């Protein structure tokens with residue numbers, strides 16, 4: 089431990105602690121634009137400068153380690169002046185359109201400017217980069233003019249996701265962050281995961297906004313049908329300013345009804361349907377010598393990564409569509425018939441934690457109902473915008489229930505939100521179907537948590553079924569390299585593109601690991617609280633097989649619920 093003094097307060101901290109971390113202990117938040125608590129230290133924005141031992145040269149608090157008897161000042165007039173000067177230089181290169189910027193109200197640059205009382209005109213001439221805004225991606229909008237070169241997106245795209253789309257180009261004043269060879273995002277191997285949006289401190293990388301499609305559908309008199317993903321009910325309240333992890337299923341449904349949705353269904357239902365189809369596909373592959381290891385296919389970010397980085401291995405992907413897309417097919421066929429609605433008059437919309445779902449619903453093969461199965465995939469952040477635009481005070485709403493007949497999913501469907509959840513849900517069903525015995529211990533702890541790779545071996549009727557779970561595409565790459573060299577000795581592998589799984593998805597409120605952990609606790613609590621915790625026991629699942637599909641992997645199932653991949 090070392091003894092230091094910050095702004096007149098004596099404290100002891102561990103050797104190697106940075107000044108920024110030490111200051112937090114006495115409740116001083118030193119501003120920074122490049123620093124992110126889950127990322128490496130970059131020390132590029134220099135907003136965090138402080139005085140150390142009275143030296144003339146200011147030092148960056150994010151990277152400067154404390155030492156014995158160090159005396160630090162974090163708020164002298166010289167420091168405030170230096171920070172303001174750095175901000176003015178950033179402003180001279182940054183569009184001044186805060187009022188209609190997507191990040192208005194949540195921009196870190198705006199917030200630091202406000203905190204530093206930047207209330208007079210800047211002294212420098214404004215010179216913008218003059219780059220065209222890239223709206224080519226269905227998921228992400230990239231405005232390079234707003235980029236402040238912090239490097240957060242470059243790190244997440246290259247080091248965490250290993251997709252390598254974003255990099256710094258050129259030198260000095262001409263430095264920009266851009267996809268390779270001047271390409272637009274849509275023309276690259278970007279998997280649409282939105283993790284770059286999650287870390288961008290300003291409005292350079294934002295979610296492609298589809299809220300206008302809801303208003304348009306209402307104006308056209310369409311029947312508005314929504315499905316809500318498992319993790320969305322754990323993050324919508326957070327997106328509207330409530331505490332992280334607040335579950336608000338009932339209030340969310342009320343708000344959606346007030347927004348004009350005619351039906352609000354629970355995507356847990358098709359998460360259960362995915363387990364029925366995918367679980368039976370796994371049994372089929374194991375007993376009939378199919379391609380193993382089978383890999384989950386419910387994450388469109390991962391599916392695109394597999395298609396672009398491991399195109400020869402797409403036969404390992406389960407042919408089952410994602411829960412979003414299964415619901416899309418079911419709504420415009422089975423439900424439309426049951427409710428007597430012309431499917432052409434349905435606007436089918438999903439509320440997802442995910443930016444990649446926007447890409448997935450537009451894939452040309454996702455139209456087995458005879459129409460685009462899901463017309464729009466909205467993120468949790470977009471639903472929050474719709475609720476705010478309507479002036480709804482979310483905190484005061486009464487609770488409502490999901491609509492029938494797809495209003496009750498199982499706990500197994502609920503845990504799709506977390507890394508390991510799809511695997512655990514599948515094991516609950518596969519075990520009971522194969523053994524005919526009741527599974528006493530429903531929780532598979534070995535596949536829970538945030539380890540990059542989780543493994544389990546489960547004895548089912550004398551066969552040891554080996555499974556693995558990975559999250560983030562960096563971990564997916566490691567396990568795929570083992571599949572390629574033949575050392576991935578598993579029957580079934582779950583892959584989720586986002587760190588932590590969908591609960592850390594690119595369309596959720598801004599994440600860090602502490603928030604993801606807090607949200608995940610409540611995901612598992614919801615599973616515990618549900619009366620039905622296994623997919624095959626859900627009454628809605630029994631009903632759709634009895635009335636419409638026949639049995640898992642039937643011809644109708646294959647037509648509506650399964651797909652093929654690009655290779």
Ligand code: SF4
Nearest residue numbers: 245278279281282284
């Ligand atoms: Fe990279 Fe994902 Fe952002 Fe695409 S969406 S640029 S893959 S981080």
Ligand code: SF4
Nearest residue numbers: 387389442586590593
């Ligand atoms: Fe979307 Fe979930 Fe995949 Fe992230 S992990 S890309 S949120 S499906």
